Amino acid sequence: MQMVANNNRVWYTLIVLCLQNMFVCLCCFRRDISLASREIPVKRLNCQYLKNIDYGAEDITILKDGLAFLSTGLKYPGLHSFSDEPGKMYVLDLLHPKMTPVELQIKGQLDLSSFNPHGISVYEDEADDSIYVFVVNHPEHKSQVEIFRFVEEDTLMHLKTITHPLLHSVNDIVAVGAEHFYATNDRYFHHEALQLLTFMFDLSWCDVVYYSPHEVRVVAGGFKSANGINISPDRQYIYVSDIMDHEIDIFRRNEGEQLAYVKSVAVGSLCDNIEVDHRTGDIWLGCHPNGLKLLKFDPEDPPGSEVIRIKNIHSERPVVSLEYGDDGRQLIASTVAVPYEGKLLIGSVFHKALLCIL
Known part of the structure; x- marks a missing residue:
């Protein structure tokens, strides 16, 4: 059995390398x-x-x-990884003098040996002050959503695993209830060769899905690759990063959780996750300045990092500005940027994370 597992691992590695080369050629x-x-x-x-x-x-x-949650150790097809270990979740208190991330202990019925966390979202229930942590998980490169309850300073209690045919290639989520969320699908096909064709021919077939225990449905479509997603402070608007289209799309939440397209804002970069300043409503984006460098990953010429902010996104003239940029010497492949009280956390796909002073 061990020999079979090793052979399967070798074949998987070879397939991933071939796909990486194909992606590089297409890029x-x-x-x-x-x-x-x-x-x-x-x-x-x-x-x-x-x-x-x-x-x-x-x-x-x-x-x-000031409590920050971090998903770490992602393994994603076609992208580099420095570790074969399962992914982990961390918590960081930005008001603590040391500001050191602490690994969260996960309890409950969840296979931690295949835990592969991706996008995350947190929902605070005002009725009883409960904190629910939603995590996109890719065990064996599948797509499912895990719901946890933050029960102690360093513990997540696993409550539920959600799978559905419409949640077939989930990248990110934004929670709007204790068991309700919007999710982005960043791919249309599971088959890698077919997915490469959608990239080559510029097909806009990806979507956003709304999930509740009572219904699951597509609420927005027409994305080349729907990536990051988040919600406005007043909870009236949903923001989606169409990473391949280099835009942030804005939708109004209507009755029945329907989404109505409002407009798009060009950002000129491959922007990944979206975070929203709860005080100002400013949009913060972790972006990839050059997609080819990200896919081929040459340690001598690493992919860079870019943080973009959008002010007044609902106005006729949103202000798009570069807040941080690096050629990969300090931080490789940034994916997310979150401001808090004069500080800025910047995360990455597979490298490190930064705590910066604004």
């Missing part, structure tokens, strides 16, 4: 989508690496009281 062909010719912007801040985070923090979200 060279579709340089407009991958931004393969783009120069990396450099604008550094006063930053330090977060302790204990060595294999990426793909998504980060912060509560109003």
